[in-house]
Amino acid sequence: MLLPTTTVGSFPKPDYLAKARFQFSKGQISKTELEELERKATREWIEFQEEIGIDILVDGEMYRGDMVTYFAENFKGFEISGLVRSYGNRYYRKPVAVGEIERANPVTVEWFKFAQSLTQKPVKGMLTGPYTIMDWSFDEHYSSRRDFCLRLAEVVCEEAKDLEAAGAQYIQIDEPAISVRPEELDLAIEAMGIATQGLKAHTLTHICYGDFPKIYPKMLEIPVDQIDLELSNNEFDLLGLFKKAPFTKEIGLGVLDVHSHRVETQSEVISRIEKALKIIPKEKIYVSPDCGLKTRGMEETKAKLRVMVAAVKEVRESL
Amino acid sequence: MALDATLAGAYPKIGDTTEEQKLRRSLHQFDKGELSEEALEQIKDEAAQDVIQQQMEAGLDILTDGLIRWDDALTYIARGISGFEMAGLIRYFDTNTFYRQPVVESRLEFIKPCLVQDFQFAQEKSSKPVKAVITGPYTIAKLSRNHFYREFKQLAFDLAHIIHKEAQALEEAGCRYLQFDEPAILNHKQDLSLFLKVYEIVTAQLAKAEKTLQLNFGTLEGLYPKIFEVNVERIGIELIKGHPNWQVLKSAPFTKKLMAGIVNARNTKMESEAELNQIVHDLGEHVNVEQLWLSTSHSLEFLPRSNARKKIELLATTAKQLRGASVS
Ligand SMILES: [Zn+2]
Numbered sequence: 346m347l348l349p350t351t352t353v354g355s356f357p358k359p360d361y362l363a364k365a366r367f368q369f370s371k372g373q374i375s376k377t378e379l380e381e382l383e384r385k386a387t388r389e390w391i392e393f394q395e396e397i398g399i400d401i402l403v404d405g406e407m408y409r410g411d412m413v414t415y416f417a418e419n420f421k422g423f424e425i426s427g428l429v430r431s432y433g434n435r436y437y438r439k440p441v442a443v444g445e446i447e448r449a450n451p452v453t454v455e456w457f458k459f460a461q462s463l464t465q466k467p468v469k470g471m472l473t474g475p476y477t478i479m480d481w482s483f484d485e486h487y488s489s490r491r492d493f494c495l496r497l498a499e500v501v502c503e504e505a506k507d508l509e510a511a512g513a514q515y516i517q518i519d520e521p522a523i524s525v526r527p528e529e530l531d532l533a534i535e536a537m538g539i540a541t542q543g544l545k546a547h548t549l550t551h552i553c554y555g556d557f558p559k560i561y562p563k564m565l566e567i568p569v570d571q572i573d574l575e576l577s578n579n580e581f582d583l584l585g586l587f588k589k590a591p592f593t594k595e596i597g598l599g600v601l602d603v604h605s606h607r608v609e610t611q612s613e614v615i616s617r618i619e620k621a622l623k624i625i626p627k628e629k630i631y632v633s634p635d636c637g638l639k640t641r642g643m644e645e646t647k648a649k650l651r652v653m654v655a656a657v658k659e660v661r662e663s664l
Numbered sequence: 665m666a667l668d669a670t671l672a673g674a675y676p677k678i679g680d681t682t683e684e685q686k687l688r689r690s691l692h693q694f695d696k697g698e699l700s701e702e703a704l705e706q707i708k709d710e711a712a713q714d715v716i717q718q719q720m721e722a723g724l725d726i727l728t729d730g731l732i733r734w735d736d737a738l739t740y741i742a743r744g745i746s747g748f749e750m751a752g753l754i755r756y757f758d759t760n761t762f763y764r765q766p767v768v769e770s771r772l773e774f775i776k777p778c779l780v781q782d783f784q785f786a787q788e789k790s791s792k793p794v795k796a797v798i799t800g801p802y803t804i805a806k807l808s809r810n811h812f813y814r815e816f817k818q819l820a821f822d823l824a825h826i827i828h829k830e831a832q833a834l835e836e837a838g839c840r841y842l843q844f845d846e847p848a849i850l851n852h853k854q855d856l857s858l859f860l861k862v863y864e865i866v867t868a869q870l871a872k873a874e875k876t877l878q879l880n881f882g883t884l885e886g887l888y889p890k891i892f893e894v895n896v897e898r899i900g901i902e903l904i905k906g907h908p909n910w911q912v913l914k915s916a917p918f919t920k921k922l923m924a925g926i927v928n929a930r931n932t933k934m935e936s937e938a939e940l941n942q943i944v945h946d947l948g949e950h951v952n953v954e955q956l957w958l959s960t961s962h963s964l965e966f967l968p969r970s971n972a973r974k975k976i977e978l979l980a981t982t983a984k985q986l987r988g989a990s991v992s
């Protein structure tokens with residue numbers, strides 16, 4: 346099938362789950378009670394993706410908070426810092442490496458198995474990449490960013506192998522931080538090589554918020570089958586880059602702006618896909634939103650995804 | 665003049681205790697319309713006073729107001745300049761923090777000083793001199809989006825005149841240490857001649873205050889030593905262990921006073937006193953240590969407050985001991 350549809354990973358949490366997470370943080374409900382609701386929400390998102398006809402599913406990350414902190418909380422060797430400001434009145438906690446990073450137990454595998462058991466369609470295994478975990482953490486243990494990053498790559502690889510063994514056909518290792526420091530792109534590439542070593546599953550990475558002209562075409566050396574990119578946020582300016590140096594991998598084409606409340610029209614999404622089709626062979630295009638959707642509202646998210654799937658259907662018929 | 669300890673700019677606005685999070689809660693209430701503007705201002709004053717108190721307790725010699733009222737490096741100043749409008753959030757250099765991008769929609773004009781009141785408040789609460797931190801005109805120009813000026817240099821010159829007025833007002837208010845933050849020049853080194861002209865405008869007739877040019881988020885390589893033509897008395901650079909600036913220092917004598925960012929403000933790992941002593945010892949080969957300022961590599965807002973506090977305590981202790989050592 347041409348133009349398979351998928352999403353970047355996270356979906357908004359339903360109100361009952363947001364409330365339960367808050368109650369859990371205050372010690373008012375048990376871990377078991379929270380997990381029951383996380384499973385309920387996961388089930389609902391799988392059903393929704395099935396219902397609208399998405400081809401490659403995700404579990405929606407109902408059990409994760411921040412994409413880096415989630416892994417840090419589950420790996421040995423990390424502590425969590427005090428509050429740091431990101432913008433305005435928004436604060437977050439950063440992981441702090443205080444010892445050798447190790448994976449005591451698989452982190453995401455049980456959730457993957459649960460989600461996959463609910464559908465015949467493939468569910469993606471979703472991980473955060475070593476470079477991004479390194480870049481978004483404080484480091485009190487390793488002597489260099491490189492040592493820290495490469496150790497994380499080994500740990501991420503263990504998790505990826507377990508996902509593959511559990512049946513994951515697609516493994517996505519997100520590296521949103523990769524585009525921020527072009528001078529460290531080599532390190533990120535090396536780390537991804539370690540993280541994906543020996544995997545037979547289809548591998549992808551998602552990159553966003555960056556200065557792509559500074560890392561393109563070099564970023565095509567990231568050893569994965571597919572790179573998923575944020576394109577709608579800058580109205581597909583990036584495609585100009587691909588005219589100069591061809592995009593040689595499969596592309597995850599971001600066609601929905603996740604920073605905007607506005608639901609795209611079907612014809613807008615169609616025109617975005619058609620722009621890409623002029624430059625990238627149709628066999629190499631997967632269609633997805635720009636980024637995770639967890640910060641959008643429930644109804645917005647659903648409406649945007651419906652438009653995306655409908656637009657792809659229409660384009661497919663014309664191909 | 666002696667070896668002094670200071671900080672690069674901002675101090676974390678909140679801490680991890682309930683009491684230290686009053687500002688955060690109040691901003692939240694204000695956003696929901698549950699708190700009046702006057703009440704919020706009162707709480708900002710309290711937070712600023714607390715931050716000044718923390719710096720004094722830590723033993724710093726030259727303080728800042730903590731930049732408690734600043735959302736980011738650009739908007740606090742840009743909102744006070746006529747001709748700017750604020751747009752979307754943009755990543756601030758290679759950090760995980762963001763700034764709201766000012767957009768130049770018409771000719772930029774000075775309205776009134778926007779930092780003087782904060783300076784006066786801080787100085788009143790402090791027994792130590794307070795340094796005023798100002799984002800420099802070149803960096804404001806570079807990080808903004810220009811919808812009005814035909815040439816970048818016109819934008820930079822207009823901003824230079826505006827920042828000059830701000831600096832003048834600070835000087836008149838009794839401020840004796842002015843710090844201009846210009847990280848953007850390190851990413852656009854080809855603009856150095858323009859940059860020097862901008863600073864002729866900014867610093868014209870500012871004779872009472874000592875002026876520092878703070879250059880972080882990069883290295884001086886390619887600007888050094890020509891950067892010494894800039895009309896300021898002191899230059900601040902990153903000098904944490906292993907930083908490429910150490911190589912740069914070897915290439916020519918450092919002919920101004922130095923503010924050395926020797927404590928890493930972007931990692932929680934604590935430097936040791938021995939490490940800092942060694943760094944200052946090594947700096948002795950390049951500058952007069954008697955006039956040295958020891959500082960953090962960056963604003964402290966990249967750290968949780970408890971870590972920031974430990975870092976400034978370490979700086980203060982190091983400076984104090986080194987002063988004692990040079991007396992004996
Ligand atoms: Zn993203």
